[in-house]
Amino acid sequence: MKEHPPHRFSLLKAVHVVAEWSWFPGLMAVGLLLLVYAGTLHSSVYGCSDNYMDDVGEIQIALNVWGTVHFTGYPLYTILGAVLAAVGRAVGLTPAAAASASSTLWSLLGLLVLYRIVWRLTRGERAIAALTVLAVGLIETFWVHSVIAEVYSFSALLMCLMWLVALRLAEVWDPKEWYVLVALLGAGAAHHRLLVLVIPGVLFLVLPALWEHLLSRPVRWVYAVIAFLLPFVFYLYLPLRSWQGSMWVYGNPGTWSGFWAEFVGQEALVRLRVPPNVEGWIANLSAFRDHLGRQLPLPVFSLLLGVGGLGWLTYKEWRTGLALLGTTAAFLAFVLLFPTTVWVPSTLMPALLLLAVGAACLLCRLVAWWSWGRWLGWAGLIVLSLSLFRTNLPLVWDRVCDPFGGEVIQTLALLRETEIPGGRSVVALPWGGTYFAAGYGLYVTGELGGFELVDHRADFRSIVDREDKILTLAFNLGRWPLYWWEERLGEAHFSGAAPGVAAISRKELYQQVPLQVGFDLGNGVRVRSAEARWMRSDAIQVSVYWEAMRAVEANYSVAVHLLARDPPQGPQDLLAQADAVHPVSGWYPVSRWQAGEVVRDEYVLRVPAGGRPVAVRIGMYQIDGTGTFVNSPWLVLTAKER
Numbered sequence: 001m002k003e004h005p006p007h008r009f010s011l012l013k014a015v016h017v018v019a020e021w022s023w024f025p026g027l028m029a030v031g032l033l034l035l036v037y038a039g040t041l042h043s044s045v046y047g048c049s050d051n052y053m054d055d056v057g058e059i060q061i062a063l064n065v066w067g068t069v070h071f072t073g074y075p076l077y078t079i080l081g082a083v084l085a086a087v088g089r090a091v092g093l094t095p096a097a098a099a100s101a102s103s104t105l106w107s108l109l110g111l112l113v114l115y116r117i118v119w120r121l122t123r124g125e126r127a128i129a130a131l132t133v134l135a136v137g138l139i140e141t142f143w144v145h146s147v148i149a150e151v152y153s154f155s156a157l158l159m160c161l162m163w164l165v166a167l168r169l170a171e172v173w174d175p176k177e178w179y180v181l182v183a184l185l186g187a188g189a190a191h192h193r194l195l196v197l198v199i200p201g202v203l204f205l206v207l208p209a210l211w212e213h214l215l216s217r218p219v220r221w222v223y224a225v226i227a228f229l230l231p232f233v234f235y236l237y238l239p240l241r242s243w244q245g246s247m248w249v250y251g252n253p254g255t256w257s258g259f260w261a262e263f264v265g266q267e268a269l270v271r272l273r274v275p276p277n278v279e280g281w282i283a284n285l286s287a288f289r290d291h292l293g294r295q296l297p298l299p300v301f302s303l304l305l306g307v308g309g310l311g312w313l314t315y316k317e318w319r320t321g322l323a324l325l326g327t328t329a330a331f332l333a334f335v336l337l338f339p340t341t342v343w344v345p346s347t348l349m350p351a352l353l354l355l356a357v358g359a360a361c362l363l364c365r366l367v368a369w370w371s372w373g374r375w376l377g378w379a380g381l382i383v384l385s386l387s388l389f390r391t392n393l394p395l396v397w398d399r400v401c402d403p404f405g406g407e408v409i410q411t412l413a414l415l416r417e418t419e420i421p422g423g424r425s426v427v428a429l430p431w432g433g434t435y436f437a438a439g440y441g442l443y444v445t446g447e448l449g450g451f452e453l454v455d456h457r458a459d460f461r462s463i464v465d466r467e468d469k470i471l472t473l474a475f476n477l478g479r480w481p482l483y484w485w486e487e488r489l490g491e492a493h494f495s496g497a498a499p500g501v502a503a504i505s506r507k508e509l510y511q512q513v514p515l516q517v518g519f520d521l522g523n524g525v526r527v528r529s530a531e532a533r534w535m536r537s538d539a540i541q542v543s544v545y546w547e548a549m550r551a552v553e554a555n556y557s558v559a560v561h562l563l564a565r566d567p568p569q570g571p572q573d574l575l576a577q578a579d580a581v582h583p584v585s586g587w588y589p590v591s592r593w594q595a596g597e598v599v600r601d602e603y604v605l606r607v608p609a610g611g612r613p614v615a616v617r618i619g620m621y622q623i624d625g626t627g628t629f630v631n632s633p634w635l636v637l638t639a640k641e642r
C-alpha cells in the first residue's frame with residue numbers, strides 16, 4: 001500500500017486562508033480603531049459642561065450602581081452597560097473607564113456590521129468596505145461617542161443590525177430572521193425614539209416577501225407585534241430600581257406619571273417645534289451646515305458623494321437604494337427641522353453611516369469603470385482617514401482628559417476634615433457636570449462622604465431651616481448669587497465652609513468663634529481669628545474669620561500672600577497669592593455685611609517648586625481713582641504643620 005506523507009502545517013497557507021476570509025479586512029480596520037479608541041478612552045469622571053459630554057457623568061454613575069438615566073430611560077442600554085461595567089471593573093478598569101469601554105464595544109461591533117453591509121452592497125469589495133469603516137470610525141461624532149459613556153454608539157449598532165438583517169431578508173426570505181428584524185426594530189424604538197425613522201425604509205426593503213408572508217397566515221401580524229413590543233419589557237427596570245431604592249434614579253419612574261413622562265420624553269417634546277418664520281429656517285440651515293462641516297471635510301462634496309452613491313444604488317437595485325436614500329433624507333430632515341431637540345452630531349450619526357454606504361458604492365462603481373479606480377479609491381480613503389485622525393484627535397483629547405471632575409471631588413473631599421456649625425451637611429449643585437462629579441465620588445468611588453447631595457430642584461428653605469445651612473461649590477454663587485438666595489430663604493448670609501466650598505444660611509454661623517486675633521484693618525472690619533496651616537507639601541490653607549465692627553458702605557478686595565521674606569522687599573518675595581475681588585471667593589461684598597457679622601473665608605496658596613515660604617500675610621485693599629492700591633494694615637501669620 002502506498003503511504004501518504006504526513007500532513008504538515010504550512011504557515012504561509014494558513015496566512016493565505018485567513019487573508020482570503022471575507023471578514024478579515026473588516027477585522028483589521030476595527031482592530032486599528034480599537035487601538036485608537038483604547039488610547040483615547042475616557043477614564044475619569046467628567047465635571048464640565050460640553051454638548052458632547054453633558055450626560056456622560058450621569059451615565060458613568062448609573063452604569064456603575066445599576067441606576068437609571070434621563071429620558072427616555074434607555075433601559076436595555078443601561079442593563080447591558082451595567083453588566084459590562086462590572087466586567088470592566090473586575091479586570092482593573094476604573095469605574096469611569098469601564099462605563100466608557102461599553103460604548104467602545106458597541107461602536108466596534110456596529111462598525112463591523114457596517115463593514116458587512118458595505119461588503120454585500122459592493123459585491124465583495126473588501127478593501128473598500130474596510131477602509132470605509134476606518135474613515136467612519138474616525139469622524140468626530142463617531143470617535144467621541146466611541147470613547148465616552150453615551151447611548152449613541154448603541155444606537156448605531158442597532159441601526160446597522162437592522163439594515164444587515166433587512167438586506168439578508170431582501171435576498172432570501174427567512175421567517176425566523178423576520179422576527180429577529182422586528183425585535184431589532186422594537187429594540188431600536190425602545191432605545192431611542194429617533195430610530196423609528198429607520199422603520200419605514202427597512203419595511204419597504206422587505207415588503208414584497210413580507211406581504212406574502214403576512215397574508216398567508218394573518219396570525220403572523222400578531223406575532224410580529226409581540227416581537228416588536230418585547231424589548232419594551234425592559235422598561236420595567238425603571239420603576240423596579242426606583243422601588244428598590246437605588247441611589248441613582250432619574251425623575252420619579254416609580255409613579256405612573258413619572259414613568260410616562262420619562263417614557264415619552266416630555267422634556268424633549270417641548271423642543272419639537274418647526275421654525276415659525278424665515279429667520280428660523282435660515283438659522284436652522286446655518287446650524288445644519290456648520291455641524292455637517294465639523295463632521296466631514298468638504299461637507300457639500302461629501303454630501304453629494306454619499307447621496308450620489310445611494311442614487312446610483314437606486315438605479316442598480318431600486319428598492320434597496322430608495323430604502324437607504326429615504327432613511328438618510330429622514331434623518332437629515334429631522335436635523336434641519338429640529339436642531340435643538342437632540343445634540344446635532346448625535347442625530348447625524350445614522351445619516352453619516354448611510355452616506356458612507358453610498359460613497360462606498362460610488363467608489364465601487366469607479367472601480368468598475370476604470371482599472372486604476374481601485375487604487376485611487378483606496379488611496380483616497382486612506383488619506384481621508386489620516387486627515388480625520390489628525391483633525392479630530394485634539395478635540396477628542398480635550399474632552400477625555402479634562403480634569404475638572406476630579407478637581408470637584410478633591411474640593412468636596414475637604415468637607416470631611418472641616419467642622420461646620422449646624423446640623424448635617426447638605427451640598428446643593430445644579431444638575432449637570434459638577435453634580436455628576438460629586439455623585440461619582442459619593443456613590444461610585446466612595447472618595448466623598450459626610451454630606452447629602454441634592455440638585456437645584458430641592459427645597460432649599462426647608463433644608464436651611466432644618467440644618468441651619470446649605471453648602472455649594474463657591475463658583476456656583478455666580479450662578480446662584482446673593483439675591484437668588486434671598487428670594488428663596490428670605491434672608492441669606494455667605495461664608496466659606498472649606499476651600500472652594502461656600503455655606504449659605506439664614507442666620508450667622510460663626511458668631512461663637514473665639515476672639516483670638518482681633519486685628520483691626522482700619523476700615524470697619526477686623527480679623528477675629530485666622531490660621532495658616534500646611535495642607536500638603538506644596539499647599540497652605542488659610543482660614544480667616546472677618547468681623548464687621550460696624551456697617552461698612554464701601555467694598556474691599558481681599559489679599560492673601562505667600563512670602564519668601566517678611567516684609568517683602570520686591571515682587572520676587574511674593575511666592576503666591578490668592579486675591580479675591582470680595583470675600584467668600586469673590587461673591588460676598590463687605591457692604592452687604594451686617595454690623596457684628598462674622599464671615600469665614602478660606603484660601604489655598606500653592607507653593608511654587610523650590611519656594612521657601614516664611615510667612616503668610618492677609619489684608620484688604622481698594623483701588624482709588626488714580627489706579628493706586630490702598631492697602632489695609634497686614635496681618636502676618638506663620639503656617640502651622642497639620
